[in-house]
Amino acid sequence: MRKRLGVLLALSFLAPIPFAQAAPVYVFPIVGCNVHYAHSHHDYPATDILGKIGCKFVAVTSGVVDEVTSVDKFSWKTDLGSQRGGLSVSIVGDDGVRYYGSHLSKIAAGIKPGVRVKVGQLLGLLGDSGDAKGTAPHVHFGISWPTPKGIWWVRRGELYPWRYLDLWRAGKDASPAKSVAALEAKVGTVPKHVGY
Numbered sequence: 001m002r003k004r005l006g007v008l009l010a011l012s013f014l015a016p017i018p019f020a021q022a023a024p025v026y027v028f029p030i031v032g033c034n035v036h037y038a039h040s041h042h043d044y045p046a047t048d049i050l051g052k053i054g055c056k057f058v059a060v061t062s063g064v065v066d067e068v069t070s071v072d073k074f075s076w077k078t079d080l081g082s083q084r085g086g087l088s089v090s091i092v093g094d095d096g097v098r099y100y101g102s103h104l105s106k107i108a109a110g111i112k113p114g115v116r117v118k119v120g121q122l123l124g125l126l127g128d129s130g131d132a133k134g135t136a137p138h139v140h141f142g143i144s145w146p147t148p149k150g151i152w153w154v155r156r157g158e159l160y161p162w163r164y165l166d167l168w169r170a171g172k173d174a175s176p177a178k179s180v181a182a183l184e185a186k187v188g189t190v191p192k193h194v195g196y
């Protein structure tokens, strides 16, 4: 028995990659709360995940913090697209995909551009900031590709996320990386903003 155990241990040191690959790479972006979302979104691809103010919004995969908006400057008078999200965080995952959450009520301590985050790490708390004020609190979740700073119309979402949200919620691993890359190749990294 002891000899067999030794062989198994030796094998596990020789072949660590299959064990590493078995670890989850993606998680659902809200933890510890009952939330719901529709398989639709107004005007452009994204998903609004509805829940209570204060629910934890976490990194869906490991990566680096991209842009953070920590002051809500939105006003209906100006209705600027760049400010509609209120408090928001975007990260660029190790998969090369950008993930964005907005209408937050709080940004987590230490979440700043360039900071490395691990899958499941707290990024902020669900809220109703920006143009969500007075509506059902939610995290607006967007999937896109990295762009230069301030390209909010790409950052807010380019690929419909709910297919991935459904899988992550069910504990299944699925990456949007290929679909995002194909979309970026089709429309360009900074397509012109049209519409809403």
Ligand SMILES: [Zn+2]
Binding pocket: 041, 046, 047, 048, 140, 141
């Ligand atoms: Zn939305």
